[in-house]
Amino acid sequence: DTGVSQDPRHKITKRGQNVTFRCDPISEHNRLYWYRQTLGQGPEFLTYFQNEAQLEKSRLLSDRFSAERPKGSFSTLEIQRTEQGDSAMYLCASSLAPGHLSYEQYFGPGTRLTVT
Amino acid sequence: GQQVMQIPQYQHVQEGEDFTTYCNSSTTLSNIQWYKQRPGGHPVFLIQLVKSGEVKKQKRLTFQFGEAKKNSSLHITATQTTDVGTYFCAGPPSYGKLTFGQGTILTVHP
Numbered sequence: 001d002t003g004v005s006q007d008p009r010h011k012i013t014k015r016g017q018n019v020t021f022r023c024d025p026i027s028e029h030n031r032l033y034w035y036r037q038t039l040g041q042g043p044e045f046l047t048y049f050q051n052e053a054q055l056e057k058s059r060l061l062s063d064r065f066s067a068e069r070p071k072g073s074f075s076t077l078e079i080q081r082t083e084q085g086d087s088a089m090y091l092c093a094s095s096l097a098p099g100h101l102s103y104e105q106y107f108g109p110g111t112r113l114t115v116t
Numbered sequence: 117g118q119q120v121m122q123i124p125q126y127q128h129v130q131e132g133e134d135f136t137t138y139c140n141s142s143t144t145l146s147n148i149q150w151y152k153q154r155p156g157g158h159p160v161f162l163i164q165l166v167k168s169g170e171v172k173k174q175k176r177l178t179f180q181f182g183e184a185k186k187n188s189s190l191h192i193t194a195t196q197t198t199d200v201g202t203y204f205c206a207g208p209p210s211y212g213k214l215t216f217g218q219g220t221i222l223t224v225h226p
Contacts, residue, residue: 045213045215
């Protein structure tokens with residue numbers, strides 16, 4: 001399967017614990033995005049990378065959230081001291097960089113986080 | 117910041133009826149993309165519109181981009197049960213990240 005993969009698919013954690021999610025993008029894609037989606041809403045942008053550089057972070061991304069893409073391939077999203085409000089689906093997407101004819105985003109299956 | 121508003125929030129149709137969802141942006145969009153998310157699934161890219169007034173068709177789906185590049189629509193002719201899902205429009209204010217509308221949830225009754 002050459003699509004975007006995410007691990008784990010589900011994570012249940014207790015409030016105050018740290019969690020880390022992984023995303024493996026489509027190999028030739030140099031852009032990688034993280035979104036958060038809650039029930040009944042569209043995906044909300046969190047951050048994105050071009051290669052290993054983090055180009056933009058949303059104001060939604062508090063200092064408890066950190067994302068990395070150390071070698072410009074896979075990415076991790078860490079949430080420290082989780083809160084119940086962090087419960088959501090965390091989606092990763094990848095694309096080619098702008099300048100290409102079409103740079104639609106390919107989404108992974110998501111990691112569903114439940115904070116109890 | 118940029119906002120993308122989508123209406124209606126819900127649409128229930130009988131199989132065979134048509135369906136339309138509308139997307140409006142507070143700012144001019146360089147392009148607009150449409151995605152479909154099946155229940156329990158993830159967003160899947162449908163199409164990208166770039167030119168003012170552009171119209172594109174995919175079988176029973178017709179996509180339009182407004183002349184001012186601030187609105188768009190998706191029309192499905194003769195819906196089928198396989199069309200069930202949430203349809204999102206998404207636009208960048210410039211090339212880069214996407215701002216999604218809140219989506220239109222389509223239910224098709226057989």
